[in-house]
Amino acid sequence: MKIKTIRRSVxxxxxxxxxIVPVLNILEIYFIKGTFYSIDIGSIAMADPLAILQAVVASxxxxxxxxxxxxxxxxxxxxFGRIWCSFMCPYxxxxxxxxxxxxKLKIKTKKTEYSDHLTVKTNMFRLGFLLFGLFVMGIxxxxxxxxxxxxxxxxxxxxxxxxxxxxxxxxxxxITLIVLEFFYYKFWCRYFCPTGSFLSLIGLKRLLKVEKxxxxxxxxxxxxxxxxxxxxxxxxxxxxxxxxxGDCVDICPDNKKTPTLKxxx
Amino acid sequence: xNLKERLQKTLSENxxxxxFKKNRLRPPGARGEKQFMxxxxxxxxxxxxxxxxxxxxxxxxxxxxxxxxxxxxxDRACYxxxxxxxxxxxxxxxNKLFEPEKVNIGKAVISQExxxxxxxxxxxxxxxxxxxxxxxxxxxxxxxxTDEAIVMEKYILPVITEKCVGCGICVxxxxxxxxxxxxxxxxxxxxxxEKDAGYYYxxxxxxxxxxxxxxxxxxxxxxxxxxxxxxxxxxxxxFKYDFEINTSIEGWEMNED
Numbered sequence: 360m361k362i363k364t365i366r367r368s369v370x371x372x373x374x375x376x377x378x379i380v381p382v383l384n385i386l387e388i389y390f391i392k393g394t395f396y397s398i399d400i401g402s403i404a405m406a407d408p409l410a411i412l413q414a415v416v417a418s419x420x421x422x423x424x425x426x427x428x429x430x431x432x433x434x435x436x437x438x439f440g441r442i443w444c445s446f447m448c449p450y451x452x453x454x455x456x457x458x459x460x461x462x463k464l465k466i467k468t469k470k471t472e473y474s475d476h477l478t479v480k481t482n483m484f485r486l487g488f489l490l491f492g493l494f495v496m497g498i499x500x501x502x503x504x505x506x507x508x509x510x511x512x513x514x515x516x517x518x519x520x521x522x523x524x525x526x527x528x529x530x531x532x533x534i535t536l537i538v539l540e541f542f543y544y545k546f547w548c549r550y551f552c553p554t555g556s557f558l559s560l561i562g563l564k565r566l567l568k569v570e571k572x573x574x575x576x577x578x579x580x581x582x583x584x585x586x587x588x589x590x591x592x593x594x595x596x597x598x599x600x601x602x603x604x605g606d607c608v609d610i611c612p613d614n615k616k617t618p619t620l621k622x623x624x
Numbered sequence: 625x626n627l628k629e630r631l632q633k634t635l636s637e638n639x640x641x642x643x644f645k646k647n648r649l650r651p652p653g654a655r656g657e658k659q660f661m662x663x664x665x666x667x668x669x670x671x672x673x674x675x676x677x678x679x680x681x682x683x684x685x686x687x688x689x690x691x692x693x694x695x696x697x698x699d700r701a702c703y704x705x706x707x708x709x710x711x712x713x714x715x716x717x718x719n720k721l722f723e724p725e726k727v728n729i730g731k732a733v734i735s736q737e738x739x740x741x742x743x744x745x746x747x748x749x750x751x752x753x754x755x756x757x758x759x760x761x762x763x764x765x766x767x768x769x770t771d772e773a774i775v776m777e778k779y780i781l782p783v784i785t786e787k788c789v790g791c792g793i794c795v796x797x798x799x800x801x802x803x804x805x806x807x808x809x810x811x812x813x814x815x816x817x818e819k820d821a822g823y824y825y826x827x828x829x830x831x832x833x834x835x836x837x838x839x840x841x842x843x844x845x846x847x848x849x850x851x852x853x854x855x856x857x858x859x860x861x862x863f864k865y866d867f868e869i870n871t872s873i874e875g876w877e878m879n880e881d
Contacts, residue, residue: 413665
């Protein structure tokens with residue numbers, strides 16, 4: 360089975376869940392409550408690590424419940440890497456949808472070509488933006504980066520839409536991103552998203568990595584062409600930019616004969 | 625507002641944290657506004673669990689606090705079901721608060737000029753009839769802490785006591801709409817107001833503003849000198865009662881034993 364089918368079904372389930380959970384809560388079934396800033400499933404608490412970090416820095420307080428909600432997300436990232444982005448994030452699904460729409464309409468946008476230089480530059484820019492964001496957040500003294508956390512805003516707007524029937528002004532941010540997405544390929548995920556950058560920092564030494572197992576590959580470079588993060592999966596499998604989406608593993612033609620490009624622990 | 629005041633306002637006060645308005649409340653159990661803004665990660669869980677749709681997500685009108693939870697008691701007040709404090713992931717709402725009596729999110733204030741009961745009382749006292757007056761008593765009837773948070777003085781005038789938790793139900797149900805909210809409004813806890821500031825703050829402001837006017841006020845050594853001249857000795861003034869004192873009570877006889 361292709362990784363992409365699993366990925367897409369998880370993505371769609373999460374996307375629909377965003378709308379189903381508020382309905383359940385309106386019916387006073389409080390089993391799952393919350394948005395992608397922080398969510399409770401039963402008694403398991405999970406939260407966006409960056410949101411918790413900001414709250415801790417701003418308030419100089421660290422409560423037991425904050426720590427408890429960090430455990431599962433951090434463990435997930437340490438083992439599987441940034442699968443939050445590729446498997447669950449609703450905004451990532453939106454960008455992929457936009458990509459397929461663009462292919463159908465035959466709108467061509469220049470996808471940035473891969474080069475070693477570019478990978479380093481992208482990573483530096485992402486971390487720089489995260490640090491800059493944290494700096495601004497420190498001055499303001501409130502968890503400000505949550506305002507530009509795309510998955511959180513989307514899910515909370517879905518909640519407001521289901522519960523009250525309107526959306527608040529934060530939706531303007533998402534609409535702007537979607538419009539810009541038509542012109543710049545996955546620019547938010549690759550360059551800006553503070554949540555993604557922070558998760559990739561946590562997952563610097565992750566267990567699950569993409570690796571080229573077989574030395575003698577046919578060098579078709581299809582993995583580089585398909586990589587949504589514009590990195591070289593054969594070399595940069597353990598890079599911070601990789602979000603373990605598995606598109607390269609799916610597309611590799613050599614995998615049919617001998618395992619070449621594989622997820623490896 | 626001149627430049628200096630404007631600078632003072634923007635630089636001395638954090639625009640993210642100090643934003644108070646009448647009839648805008650945080651959910652029950654909220655910490656002080658500053659700490660609340662530091663801790664709130666805008667996850668909207670309290671909005672999700674609220675069964676009365678009381679808590680709303682702040683929109684652009686709330687400027688930089690967009691995304692944080694608010695109760696607008698004029699639309700829908702808080703009914704103190706106490707579901708929201710325990711779901712807060714960061715403790716911006718006190719997780720251990722379960723008793724509705726201990727909530728303190730604001731204090732209701734009755735405008736005596738607009739309240740129908742007050743108008744009725746006034747008209748009965750003065751004899752002028754305007755036609756507006758009515759015995760309404762809605763706030764007293766809907767209050768969840770009847771005869772504790774709102775008491776009826778003289779059986780007609782609603783008066784808010786210290787036990788008011790600020791749920792805003794009286795605001796929601798109040799039939800009188802004025803240009804400034806309703807006849808009863810909720811003032812959120814922590815609302816900065818110069819009139820409420822301490823005596824020394826006001827005194828220093830006055831002294832700074834017009835020192836010539838307060839030349840007579842004695843300070844330092846002169847004040848001590850004057851105080852030392854005050855003596856407790858000497859003749860005491862005779863105090864006179866303006867009524868007669870009963871020296872004995874009827875039916876009682878003094879026992880001289």
